[in-house]
Amino acid sequence: MKIINSPIQRVNFSDFELFVKRDDLLSRDFSGNKARKLSYFLDHDFPQIQKVVSHGSNQSNAMYSLSVLCQLKGWEFFYYVDHISSFLEQNPVGNYQKALQNGMKIITQEKLPTHFDEKTLFISEGGAVQEAQFGIKQLALEIKQFAQTHNLDNLEVFLPSGTGTTALFLQKNLSLKVLTCACVGDEAYLKKQFNALVQEEALHPTILKTSKKYHFGKLYEEFYAMYNKVKHQTKIEFDLLYDPLGFIVLENYLQQNPLKKVLYIHQGGLLGNITMLQRYARKSYFII
Numbered sequence: 331m332k333i334i335n336s337p338i339q340r341v342n343f344s345d346f347e348l349f350v351k352r353d354d355l356l357s358r359d360f361s362g363n364k365a366r367k368l369s370y371f372l373d374h375d376f377p378q379i380q381k382v383v384s385h386g387s388n389q390s391n392a393m394y395s396l397s398v399l400c401q402l403k404g405w406e407f408f409y410y411v412d413h414i415s416s417f418l419e420q421n422p423v424g425n426y427q428k429a430l431q432n433g434m435k436i437i438t439q440e441k442l443p444t445h446f447d448e449k450t451l452f453i454s455e456g457g458a459v460q461e462a463q464f465g466i467k468q469l470a471l472e473i474k475q476f477a478q479t480h481n482l483d484n485l486e487v488f489l490p491s492g493t494g495t496t497a498l499f500l501q502k503n504l505s506l507k508v509l510t511c512a513c514v515g516d517e518a519y520l521k522k523q524f525n526a527l528v529q530e531e532a533l534h535p536t537i538l539k540t541s542k543k544y545h546f547g548k549l550y551e552e553f554y555a556m557y558n559k560v561k562h563q564t565k566i567e568f569d570l571l572y573d574p575l576g577f578i579v580l581e582n583y584l585q586q587n588p589l590k591k592v593l594y595i596h597q598g599g600l601l602g603n604i605t606m607l608q609r610y611a612r613k614s615y616f617i618i
């Protein structure tokens with residue numbers, strides 16, 4: 331399986347014309363930016379590797395994508411989480427459920443090992459690894475070809491960041507301007523992430539400011555409203571963790587720069603919406 335060539339679609343969003351790179355459609359089980367980040371491991375042979383160790387939240391998109399990778403590769407998959415509620419344990423759902431079905435072994439309340447043997451591949455939280463550049467370079471190439479074909483010399487690319495790995499490697503491999511916003515932590519955290527992967531600041535993406543401080547994973551009325559507005563206007567479903575803030579920031583940017591042509595990268599994550607929608611439904615006062 332090769333992770334290449336997702337379609338690009340033209341949509342209307344909030345009085346602006348926008349292009350959307352549909353990385354959510356890369357393949358059925360392996361899609362979004364996690365598929366791009368992990369495609370290096372899919373495309374190469376690792377004869378000595380027998381298992382993968384990673385860590386992070388129990389509903390992470392990266393966790394699910396790693397479970398798919400390990401299944402395709404015939405590797406064991408061990409995933410470390412801080413905690414898991416007994417409710418989730420008894421009622422698995424979303425990314426957690428699918429990852430378990432793919433054979434993931436979950437490890438709770440144990441310290442992550444500091445050393446790994448030669449049979450073990452360690453992948454840090456969210457797939458923030460140097461190898462991620464391989465698949466994101468391919469994404470950059472597809473965007474470059476699209477811009478050339480359509481004479482969009484001043485096209486700008488927008489994507490919301492978590493660890494910032496995708497935005498960073500995209501900017502490093504693309505001459506078009508890459509814009510992003512910090513969904514996890516603040517701008518200083520995101521800059522630190524960029525520096526950890528690439529020191530040269532000229533190669534870093536441009537961080538657009540958020541109007542107010544949001545906490546990652548929390549529910550916000552305006553996030554839910556933006557999710558629904560985008561779904562209604564573009565007929566595309568986006569994720570509920572990163573994209574609502576992404577579209578709030580982008581809308582603000584386009585209102586100030588109405589002539590800009592922007593390509594928004596759909597980074598997948600829809601499996602995570604199952605639990606997010608349940609959480610929003612429980613806060614039913616949001617849904618009027």
Ligand SMILES: *Cc1c(COP(=O)(O)O)cnc(C)c1O
Nearest residue numbers: 391491492493494495496598599
């Ligand atoms: C992981 C993820 C992100 C953040 O990607 P980073 O490379 O960590 O910045 C954004 N959107 C979705 C849907 C994701 O799954």
